[in-house]
Amino acid sequence: MSHPIPALEVRGLGKSFPIGGLFSRDSVRALHGVDLTIGRGEIVALVGESGSGKSTLARCVARLEKPGEGAILLAGVDVLKRDRFQASRAFRSQLQMVFQDPFGSLNPAHRIEHFLRRSLAIHGKGGHTETETQTRLEELMATVGLQADMLDSYPHELSGGQRQRVAIARALAVEPQVILADEPTSMLDVSVRIGVLNLMRKLRDEKGISMLYITHDLASARYLADRTAVMFAGELVEEGESLDLLANPAHPYTQLLVSAVPDPARAGSYDPIRRAQLRQAVMASTGCAFDRDPDQPCSADEPVRHQVGGPENRHWVRCHLYRPRAGAGGHALAAEPAAAASTQAGHPASNLPKKASA
Amino acid sequence: MTVSQTSFGSHEPVLDVRNLTVQYTGDTRSTTAVDRVSFSIGTGEVFGLAGESGCGKSTIANSIMRLLKDPAKIAGGSITFGGRDVLAMSPDELRRFRWQDVAMVFQSAMNSLNPVLTIGEQIVDIFTTHAGLSRRESLRRAGELLELVRIDPARLKSYPHQLSGGMRQRAVIAMAVALKPSLLILDEPTTALDVVVQQEIMAQIKELQRELGFSVLFITHDMSLMVELSHRMAVMYGGRIVETAKAHDVYADPRHPYTQALMGAFPPLTGPRVPLTGLPDGVKFRNIPDLAEVAPGHLVAPFGADDLSIPRGVHVTGDEAAALEGAIR
Numbered sequence: 001m002s003h004p005i006p007a008l009e010v011r012g013l014g015k016s017f018p019i020g021g022l023f024s025r026d027s028v029r030a031l032h033g034v035d036l037t038i039g040r041g042e043i044v045a046l047v048g049e050s051g052s053g054k055s056t057l058a059r060c061v062a063r064l065e066k067p068g069e070g071a072i073l074l075a076g077v078d079v080l081k082r083d084r085f086q087a088s089r090a091f092r093s094q095l096q097m098v099f100q101d102p103f104g105s106l107n108p109a110h111r112i113e114h115f116l117r118r119s120l121a122i123h124g125k126g127g128h129t130e131t132e133t134q135t136r137l138e139e140l141m142a143t144v145g146l147q148a149d150m151l152d153s154y155p156h157e158l159s160g161g162q163r164q165r166v167a168i169a170r171a172l173a174v175e176p177q178v179i180l181a182d183e184p185t186s187m188l189d190v191s192v193r194i195g196v197l198n199l200m201r202k203l204r205d206e207k208g209i210s211m212l213y214i215t216h217d218l219a220s221a222r223y224l225a226d227r228t229a230v231m232f233a234g235e236l237v238e239e240g241e242s243l244d245l246l247a248n249p250a251h252p253y254t255q256l257l258v259s260a261v262p263d264p265a266r267a268g269s270y271d272p273i274r275r276a277q278l279r280q281a282v283m284a285s286t287g288c289a290f291d292r293d294p295d296q297p298c299s300a301d302e303p304v305r306h307q308v309g310g311p312e313n314r315h316w317v318r319c320h321l322y323r324p325r326a327g328a329g330g331h332a333l334a335a336e337p338a339a340a341a342s343t344q345a346g347h348p349a350s351n352l353p354k355k356a357s358a
Numbered sequence: 359m360t361v362s363q364t365s366f367g368s369h370e371p372v373l374d375v376r377n378l379t380v381q382y383t384g385d386t387r388s389t390t391a392v393d394r395v396s397f398s399i400g401t402g403e404v405f406g407l408a409g410e411s412g413c414g415k416s417t418i419a420n421s422i423m424r425l426l427k428d429p430a431k432i433a434g435g436s437i438t439f440g441g442r443d444v445l446a447m448s449p450d451e452l453r454r455f456r457w458q459d460v461a462m463v464f465q466s467a468m469n470s471l472n473p474v475l476t477i478g479e480q481i482v483d484i485f486t487t488h489a490g491l492s493r494r495e496s497l498r499r500a501g502e503l504l505e506l507v508r509i510d511p512a513r514l515k516s517y518p519h520q521l522s523g524g525m526r527q528r529a530v531i532a533m534a535v536a537l538k539p540s541l542l543i544l545d546e547p548t549t550a551l552d553v554v555v556q557q558e559i560m561a562q563i564k565e566l567q568r569e570l571g572f573s574v575l576f577i578t579h580d581m582s583l584m585v586e587l588s589h590r591m592a593v594m595y596g597g598r599i600v601e602t603a604k605a606h607d608v609y610a611d612p613r614h615p616y617t618q619a620l621m622g623a624f625p626p627l628t629g630p631r632v633p634l635t636g637l638p639d640g641v642k643f644r645n646i647p648d649l650a651e652v653a654p655g656h657l658v659a660p661f662g663a664d665d666l667s668i669p670r671g672v673h674v675t676g677d678e679a680a681a682l683e684g685a686i687r
Contacts, residue, residue: 216553
């Protein structure tokens with residue numbers, strides 16, 4: 001992407017939630033020092049487990065939560081400084097969200113037309129005459145692959161995939177530059193998931209909309225996103241071109257995520273019990289920057305970013321255990337995804353000490 | 359050795375379902391949710407039932423447990439469990455049959471725990487109600503059960519909201535195997551969980567299965583997960599089975615266009631990025647005929663030449679291919 005100003009840039013974003021009683025001063029750190037850039041017309045996937053902070057990041061960026069620190073730049077403008085207290089209408093017309101649950105995000109008492117018409121009216125995109133608005137509504141429906149006569153339907157008359165398309169059409173009505181999609185396919189039936197992913201890609205290709213695609217499905221991240229960022233315990237630990245990242249995961253946590261995806265094509269046998277043990281080993285050995293455990297080799301300092309492979313992959317990892325090209329052998333987990341990755345002639349991305357798999 | 363090759367079990371069927379038909383009867387019209395479905399599960403075998411929402415797979419599970427409620431009615435066929443006719447059981451027999459012979463883990467079972475009772479109280483309930491054990495003995499057994507699924511027995515005193523989603527799901531699985539059933543029905547046991555927790559739950563189930571030797575009816579729409587864990591599987595569409603075979607045969611050589619579409623709906627983790635479509639819009643199969651054997655143990659419902667046929671994994675219309683071209687490097 002040669003555009004000098006990215007569509008969305010997040011700098012050093014942090015967020016803590018207070019825990020305990022009314023007078024407690026304890027807090028849990030949900031996000032820490034998150035830097036993320038999404039170029040114009042780029043799709044970036046954010047992956048991680050439940051509780052890793054993915055949704056908190058999305059909610060902070062969408063101004064549904066107030067971040068504790070950091071900056072959010074939309075097209076180069078710091079929106080936290082511009083709209084001090086809450087999201088402005090201008091902000092909403094630049095950035096829209098699509099949520100996970102298409103059954104909960106559409107009011108059952110209204111027809112589909114109502115949702116789209118309301119978006120158009122609030123943001124003044126409906127044109128000046130009723131005819132223009134009607135044309136715009138039909139265009140929107142066509143864009144997301146729905147029949148115009150469904151405008152008269154109620155949400156309960158639509159399937160999950162169709163509802164999610166309506167939610168996307170509602171976001172599109174305001175002509176945003178960025179869409180945040182929080183697990184948009186996880187509640188849909190398998191055969192319609194691909195259709196929604198294809199629709200998202202079509203919107204990027206045809207309208208140049210940038211997207212942050214939040215998911216825990218690595219295969220769909222690889223399918224849809226140009227780049228993938230991995231979130232672990234509120235921090236980004238690895239990021240890179242999707243194909244390269246999943247073929248050569250360098251962080252033990254990424255390796256764990258990749259190995260947890262069921263894939264009948266994977267070379268070798270599937271042994272979930274061994275994987276569960278590996279997970280415990282990984283979790284124990286990479287408490288690192290997050291635990292500040294003095295007994296771990298990876299403790300006191302925050303890990304720095306290491307480049308993985310060539311610069312064209314824009315692939316970096318933040319892990320004390322990462323040793324670029326330090327001989328063969330390597331981390332026990334690294335062997336499995338690498339063995340399955342036959343087409344990517346990448347570098348031996350991960351050469352972590354044996355210790356981690358003990 | 360892969361899991362699929364171990365403990366295939368004897369071919370003495372634990373469960374035998376023959377020509378099962380279930381109808382939902384309305385005032386004006388009725389719908390056949392399950393249409394002449396037949397399959398059997400051997401001792402120690404993991405049998406997978408794949409398909410999307412509304413294809414009838416959960417209705418089958420509920421029929422086996424005799425949990426169907428009006429307006430659903432079993433309109434025909436038989437369900438035999440260990441030589442006994444499940445459909446003819448009296449309420450007393452059913453009470454013993456459920457949980458002791460066949461136990462079931464529901465889709466969002468972790469949310470079905472009673473929030474105002476501790477985990478311990480809920481497990482103790484099973485032993486006192488179904489096994490007639492004393493409270494003290496029940497409590498001891500409950501502790502053992504939690505250890506079996508690697509939860510600290512001290513958690514017996516915890517309320518459901520104090521456990522994570524994965525722990526709650528494991529607790530529910532522990533409750534399901536409490537009375538050592540010979541068949542465990544898992545209806546989308548990991549759908550609400552993320553991949554790594556899903557991995558742990560499946561590991562737990564495999565381990566328990568090795569230890570206790572029960573058979574499993576595994577229901578999911580995740581074809582990859584099913585192929586990895588099942589010995590044999592069946593693919594359902596519109597209440598009918600369209601294909602059944604050993605799981606790896608279905609994966610390696612899906613014959614029915616619907617199976618091919620389901621397989622093609624999962625983007626691969628390796629290889630080049632190819633455009634997928636899943637099941638193209640508007641494709642419907644109607645009047646699916648009975649299964650015919652196409653290879654040893656591999657049965658497929660015949661489909662006409664004019665039915666949709668999809669090249670394995672990839673099927674793209676012209677404009678979709680063009681739209682995707684930019685993304686493929």
